[in-house]
Amino acid sequence: MNVLGIETSCDETAVGIVKDGQKLLSNTVYSSMHKHAKYGGVIPEIASRSHLEYIIPVIEESLGDAKLSWKDIDFVSCTSGAGLSGSLLIGAMTAKTLAKIFQKPLYSANHVLGHLYANFLTSSTLKGYMVRNNQPQFPILGLIVSGGHTQLVLFKNHFNYVVLGKTLDDAVGEAFDKVAKILGLDYPGGVKIAELALKGDKNRYKLPEPKVLGYNFSFSGLKTAVLRLAQNEIGEKYTFPSIKVSNRLNEAQKANIAASFQYSAIKSLINKTRRAVVQFKPKTVIVAGGVASNQCLREELSLVLNGNIEFPDVKLCTDNGAMIACLGFYLNKYKVGLTRPEDFKINPSLVM
16 A cells, blocks of 8 residues: 655655555655744744645655656545644645545544654665664554654554653753754754764763653753853853853853753653663664654663664654655554544644
């Protein structure tokens, strides 16, 4: 079965085609990130207008890359949430219209769950993609880390899962972006922090690790600790404006703060994941979401788990249509999420 997946939850207009839930045939992504960079974050109106402009060309390009036409597509899977309402609407309207025109079944996909399904891809006709040799084996422990989500989820089987813990405030990716602003780094902050951290000493500053019960996470306190540290480094009190701090920090201080923050944030993720592995003994541990592309996280987590973990290709960590197409195959297989085009609804606050 060939599944076409549509993903427009934020600023990426993305379409992917996956065969039988494991073979990647195409993965086309147009990002409007450059349009948001000067504002220091995603502007919803700009994102939705960009989706409106590019969604049809991206679909056509994805079909071309897969060397398929609409008659070869068995059904469509589209992100219904979580995400920005305007962005989700463009994807939903497009999916509903095309499903109706070409008489294809339509499945409603959870964006957060979709990230995890990028790990189920095991082969590709596309050059430059590294995929796993085998699909994950249940029970699976999934760590979801992105700009909007931080969760630990235990799967007994497809769609039979329990959320062990989640962030109580900022998601880890959001914390990266906010610390980047304190340091005066350009958007996207997470990438810039990781690059700058390579020049710094992760042990230069000791930052607090959040003390949160169970498997929940918290990053707002760590973000505040970074601000207080930066203010102290320039000899100012806590009332000194955060937007002026970066102008007084030298490059060595910025690099050391970035490295120390990244190490502390990642340590929190690793400690919770390691505890869950010991307690629940999953057969497979998978990581998903934009922050899964962070090299420090990959190295440290692999070290702690003795290499018993695999990560998706970096190109499949950020939002993409392939993950939604892959999820769509299993939605169909297990009879979950089928909806009539006229009944398809978005849910910007959708959770797992």
